[in-house]
Amino acid sequence: MPNTSRSRVRALAVVGLAGVLAAIGGVTNQASAAEVAVPAVSADTSRADTPRIASTIRPPAGSRPVGAYVVTRGTQTYTCAGGVFTGASVPEAQLFGTGGRVHHFKGPSWQSERDGSLITAKKTAESPRPGTIPELLLTVDAHTGKGTLSNVAYISRLLTSGGVAPAGPCTDGATAAVPYGAVYVFWAAKG
Numbered sequence: 001m002p003n004t005s006r007s008r009v010r011a012l013a014v015v016g017l018a019g020v021l022a023a024i025g026g027v028t029n030q031a032s033a034a035e036v037a038v039p040a041v042s043a044d045t046s047r048a049d050t051p052r053i054a055s056t057i058r059p060p061a062g063s064r065p066v067g068a069y070v071v072t073r074g075t076q077t078y079t080c081a082g083g084v085f086t087g088a089s090v091p092e093a094q095l096f097g098t099g100g101r102v103h104h105f106k107g108p109s110w111q112s113e114r115d116g117s118l119i120t121a122k123k124t125a126e127s128p129r130p131g132t133i134p135e136l137l138l139t140v141d142a143h144t145g146k147g148t149l150s151n152v153a154y155i156s157r158l159l160t161s162g163g164v165a166p167a168g169p170c171t172d173g174a175t176a177a178v179p180y181g182a183v184y185v186f187w188a189a190k191g
Helices: 002-021
Strands: 066-082 084-098 098-106 109-112 118-129 132-144 154-162 175-188
Touching: 084 175, 109 132, 118 154, 132 175
Parallel strands: none
Antiparallel strands: 066 084, 066 175, 084 098, 098 109, 109 118, 118 132, 132 154, 154 175
């Protein structure tokens, strides 16, 4: 008998990804800074307006999407220092999308479970979202292996939910893993 909870998650992931994929294309710079979410495809599929990705976190003009992934299970882990959970979090997430499954972990790193290709990236910019972790633009700084992630130059973390550090006092050295959700869009550089 199939696991209905897992089947529902997969179905939701496929439906969500279909919406994201229908909405993304190349990047132009025609939107206002106040708009946030996922881009909309123009009639010419080689380019798209990006009115819903905040201008502060858009990949460079001409970048093209090469994959979209939804977090099916993920946490941001915080460590207590000075009696509060503060500082950078460490991700641990399973993503599912156009290139199969991807493991997202400390680094930050992403590794394709299909072919082992691996990338690490650094935060380039962020766009705050009330009550959740910010949306991000990351720039890939290292590639290992050939495959699904080989030509990724930028990563967008969009449509975030949860993942905020716990409030209140804590014991130094304690950790807290906070569930989060997001859609990751991987972009190739203009080429």
